[in-house]
Amino acid sequence: MLDTVLGLFSQDLAVDLGTSNTRVHLSGRGLLCDEPTALALQVLPDGSREVIATGVEARAMVGRTPPDIEAVHPVRAGRVTEHDVTEALILALMRRAHGRNGWMRPRIVLGVPHRATAAELDAVADRFDAVGTREVRLIPRPVAAAVGAGLPVWEADTVMVVDVGGGTTEISILQSSEVVSSTILEQGGLAMDAAVAAWVEREWDLRIGPRSAEALKIDVGSAIEEGLIHSGVAKGRCLRRGLPRAQSVTPSDVHSALTSVVDAIAQATRDLLDEAPPSAAAAVRSQGVILAGGGSLLRDLDVALRDRLQIPFIVAESPQRAVITGLARILEDSALQHTIARVDR
Ligand SMILES: Nc1ncnc2c1ncn2[C@@H]1O[C@H](COP(=O)(O)OP(=O)(O)OP(=O)(O)O)[C@@H](O)[C@H]1O
Numbered sequence: 001m002l003d004t005v006l007g008l009f010s011q012d013l014a015v016d017l018g019t020s021n022t023r024v025h026l027s028g029r030g031l032l033c034d035e036p037t038a039l040a041l042q043v044l045p046d047g048s049r050e051v052i053a054t055g056v057e058a059r060a061m062v063g064r065t066p067p068d069i070e071a072v073h074p075v076r077a078g079r080v081t082e083h084d085v086t087e088a089l090i091l092a093l094m095r096r097a098h099g100r101n102g103w104m105r106p107r108i109v110l111g112v113p114h115r116a117t118a119a120e121l122d123a124v125a126d127r128f129d130a131v132g133t134r135e136v137r138l139i140p141r142p143v144a145a146a147v148g149a150g151l152p153v154w155e156a157d158t159v160m161v162v163d164v165g166g167g168t169t170e171i172s173i174l175q176s177s178e179v180v181s182s183t184i185l186e187q188g189g190l191a192m193d194a195a196v197a198a199w200v201e202r203e204w205d206l207r208i209g210p211r212s213a214e215a216l217k218i219d220v221g222s223a224i225e226e227g228l229i230h231s232g233v234a235k236g237r238c239l240r241r242g243l244p245r246a247q248s249v250t251p252s253d254v255h256s257a258l259t260s261v262v263d264a265i266a267q268a269t270r271d272l273l274d275e276a277p278p279s280a281a282a283a284v285r286s287q288g289v290i291l292a293g294g295g296s297l298l299r300d301l302d303v304a305l306r307d308r309l310q311i312p313f314i315v316a317e318s319p320q321r322a323v324i325t326g327l328a329r330i331l332e333d334s335a336l337q338h339t340i341a342r343v344d345r
């Protein structure tokens, strides 16, 4: 009864805590936050840490922080590794959603990796409980991504989703809104950035930071040789002379650097299809694979994967938001909530 009354006033949230980005949807209102999963913490004299910035502001501080300020990414390879910091982030998000005066125990719909362990799920859900939420409903991210891509997953259709995120690529086959086969590759956009940085260092003895590597990937990178456009500039520190230096980088260089990650995604997708029940694999081969996640915005990734697997790959609309769009739909649509299989804790 009390929960019903609270439900009338509380504003519920859909949350996707990704390795690179945190996305939050506030029920009845829309997308509230789409920002880097980062916090800047000030280390106080007694050793405790106080949050001084989150999101875009915190990410801008990475590498530029004075010694008493620490920049933290609490989610690594799709898993929450720093629980206290994550709780601070959740608290900051709740304040942004509901104001400083508090909130009436909202319900949370949270996207989780399909293969998360019960202990991992408990640990994260407990952090929501700790800031005063009423219920944390756990939804597998691949199911949310499929809903967000506009697919009728609750029908008996077979759907394959490849979510190329920052820290992971989660590859899943769904049937009637349930994940029937899945695998997680600990390579995504960040691995692409690292591959670009390693290439630049090997070719030109030039060390570049993760932000420059990411910029080269986005501006100049392509998953196929023919998709190449203009050159870019890598700015970093020369390892021979120790001085700042700029180096022109061709699209062909960036493409070569990215090949190993694209190959790994193709191979993991192929392996999962090979292991899947033959009828599911046949359905995927004829209908194609949905690409989601920010990493799927890599130029011509769909073409490269199609060439390797001989299956159509279709990039979801706004793929980086497919999961939060799906979670938001599930949050707002109570009929859908009952149809979609949730993860039990
Ligand atoms: N236009 C683009 N081209 C290539 N990569 C891009 C582009 N835009 C964003 N990305 C990459 O997408 C990645 C982030 O994707 P996303 O926000 O889906 O990750 P996440 O959900 O936080 O991570 P995960 O799902 O692994 O926990 C980053 O590595 C970013 O560089």
Ligand SMILES: [Mg+2]
Residues within 6 Å of the ligand: 018, 019, 163, 165, 166, 293, 323
């Ligand atoms: Mg993600």
